[in-house]
Amino acid sequence: MVTSVTSFGRSGLSDWMIQRISAxxxxxxxxxxxxxxxxxxxxxxxxxxxxxxxxxxxMFSLVTILSIAAHAWIGMWCVLTDYVTLRLVGPKATAxxxxxxxxxxxxxxxxxVWAIDILWGI
Amino acid sequence: MDNKRPVNxxxxxxxxxxxxxxxxxxxVSGVVMFFAVAVLLWMLESSLASEQSFNELxxxxxNPVCQFVIWATLAALAYHLIAGIRHxxxxxGFGEDSFAAGRNSAWAALILAALLxxxxxxxxx
Numbered sequence: 001m002v003t004s005v006t007s008f009g010r011s012g013l014s015d016w017m018i019q020r021i022s023a024x025x026x027x028x029x030x031x032x033x034x035x036x037x038x039x040x041x042x043x044x045x046x047x048x049x050x051x052x053x054x055x056x057x058x059m060f061s062l063v064t065i066l067s068i069a070a071h072a073w074i075g076m077w078c079v080l081t082d083y084v085t086l087r088l089v090g091p092k093a094t095a096x097x098x099x100x101x102x103x104x105x106x107x108x109x110x111x112x113v114w115a116i117d118i119l120w121g122i
Numbered sequence: 123m124d125n126k127r128p129v130n131x132x133x134x135x136x137x138x139x140x141x142x143x144x145x146x147x148x149x150v151s152g153v154v155m156f157f158a159v160a161v162l163l164w165m166l167e168s169s170l171a172s173e174q175s176f177n178e179l180x181x182x183x184x185n186p187v188c189q190f191v192i193w194a195t196l197a198a199l200a201y202h203l204i205a206g207i208r209h210x211x212x213x214x215g216f217g218e219d220s221f222a223a224g225r226n227s228a229w230a231a232l233i234l235a236a237l238l239x240x241x242x243x244x245x246x247x
Binding site: 020023024026027030045046048049052068072075076078079104107111114115118121122 | 149152153155156159160163166167169170171172173176177199203206207209210213
């Protein structure tokens with residue numbers, strides 16, 4: 001079995017499964033948000049803040065940002081390992097890819113911390 | 123790793139089927155979404171920080187540059203979501219038994235995404 005130290009779940013099957021579970025969670029979140037905005041065309045700050053400060057909504061948003069992080073990590077890993085290769089980029093490919101992978105991981109973690117800061121700062 | 127392995131499929135030299143374009147656009151929209159998450163989080167933060175920032179964000183929606191950024195974010199999200207749901211439907215065992223079914227669902231995803239993006243454009247303008 002081929003494993004990679006920079007993939008999210010350390011195995012293709014695990015990454016595949018996580019990609020699907022996180023996709024379902026994000027789809028549910030988008031569906032909820034679209035219904036909420038369509039149902040509340042004259043949304044006020046008080047309504048919006050009340051919704052997002054409820055425990056249920058905080059948990060839903062937290063699970064969604066964690067899904068975004070895992071999903072993005074797996075997706076960006078696929079793209080980087082497919083295109084930033086020795087064949088397409090040349091001899092420096094590995095160094096360039098590791099640089100972008102670390103950058104991608106840093107941005108992903110930043111998103112998670114930022115989201116938690118927003119959600120628990122209301 | 124052995125870098126002298128032969129490349130059996132050089133996609134630069136072959137005519138790509140519609141499924142390839144749908145797949146490549148799925149990747150492109152995914153990479154766009156990776157950066158667009160920052161836009162969504164910024165909007166979430168502004169909308170929740172205070173009533174004043176909530177109202178300021180509402181006023182920003184009239185600015186053409188902001189409208190374009192929001193449009194691009196939502197358009198990428200709409201495409202990525204539809205192309206992703208196509209995969210989830212295939213995971214459940216539908217439309218994955220023939221190349222024809224794959225091509226049909228690729229076209230369906232493209233058309234549905236185009237309709238959704240039109241709706242988003244109409245909603246923003």
